[in-house]
Amino acid sequence: MxxxxxxxxxxxxxxxxxxxxxxxxxxxxxxxxxxxxxxxxxxxxxxxxxxxxxxxxxxxxxxxxxxxxxxxxxxxxDYAFQRVPFDFHRSGIALFMGEVLGKCIYDDYQNEDLFDFLFQAVELLDKEQVSLGTYPISFLIQMTRYLGFDPEDAGNFYDQLPVNRGSLPHQAKESHLDRLIRERFISTELIPKHIRKALLEDVLLFYQLHLENFTEIKSLAVLRSLVE
Structure with missing residues (x-):
């Protein structure tokens, strides 16, 4: 049919x-x-x-x-990209997002709300004004709302992670994460590179804890080189 x-x-x-x-x-x-x-x-x-x-x-x-x-x-x-294919930073983020989605969505899974969110997020990645440094973190955090395990705030987020994981204490990252959760994609906060890197690793671990088949992201190394 x-x-x-x-x-x-x-x-x-x-x-x-x-x-x-x-x-x-x-x-x-x-x-x-x-x-x-x-x-x-x-x-x-x-x-x-x-x-x-x-x-x-x-x-x-x-x-x-x-x-x-x-x-x-x-x-x-449906939408002709103006920047994503021609900007190595945006195309690297797109590669990362595609790999993440391949581990989050299973065959025949339908979710119109998730689709609409992803469609708008992809369009935003192509816009000039988007904050590319924090975009991957914001994308992952916002998508948890549609996958069913969104944290209430940074405190709730870190309560679900192993204690004192990583080189930075949770307290050094919570205020930045709270702003990204609250302001979604519109946040213009300048977050230091080492904190962005730590936040991205924390959010990926958060996905691993909630999704059984969420294995290693191979394109993460490429993304790290872009945000550093």
């Missing part, structure tokens, strides 16, 4: 000689895997831009119950 929906590309892998399998979180159908045939051929390679992590798409897809792989009838950009 053909269905129209919006989608956020999570990732893709090469499939056979010229094809890919892409995982796309759709608003109406949840997380699905799609085979895109011939996309890596010399004639179709420009279309690969549609399947880079976090690309926002309008889709017409074939959806058949009980199948693990589906096909795309039509795909076009």
């Amino acid at each position: 053909l269905k129209k929906t919006k989608g956020i590309v999570i990732s893709y892998i090469k499939y056979r000689d010229t094809s890919i399998i892409t995982r796309i979180f759709t608003r109406d159908l949840g997380l699905k895997s799609y085979v895109v045939n011939g996309i890596r051929s010399s004639k179709s390679k420009p279309k690969m831009a549609l399947y880079q992590p976090l690309t926002l798409l309008e889709l017409v897809v074939y959806d058949r119950e009980g199948r693990s792989l589906h096909h795309i009838s039509e795909a076009k950009l």
Whole structure:
């Protein structure tokens, strides 16, 4: 059955000689895997831009119950990036976000509120005024609201983590985290680099404690090099 929906590309892998399998979180159908045939051929390679992590798409897809792989009838950009693909800092954050989402969202999982939040967050990453230094931390913290384990405040957050974890005491980080929780993406606070690094590590540990399959983030090393 053909269905129209919006989608956020999570990732893709090469499939056979010229094809890919892409995982796309759709608003109406949840997380699905799609085979895109011939996309890596010399004639179709420009279309690969549609399947880079976090690309926002309008889709017409074939959806058949009980199948693990589906096909795309039509795909076009819902939002054309102005900065993300051309800014190594933003593209690095996008890679990190895509990997995180791949560990948070399981096949067929549907959550319209989460989708809408992610769509807006991706658009914001492309805006000139976004604070890139704190964006990854704000993104992770805000997404906990839609995954069901959001902390009330920094005190509640650190109550759930091991005592005295890391090189910095919790008290040195709580005021900064409280502002990020309270102000969401609009915070303009200048947080020292070593505290941003510690906060990011703490929030990733927080995810590991709440999500069973949240394993090591391979793109974290790239992200660290960008925020340092």
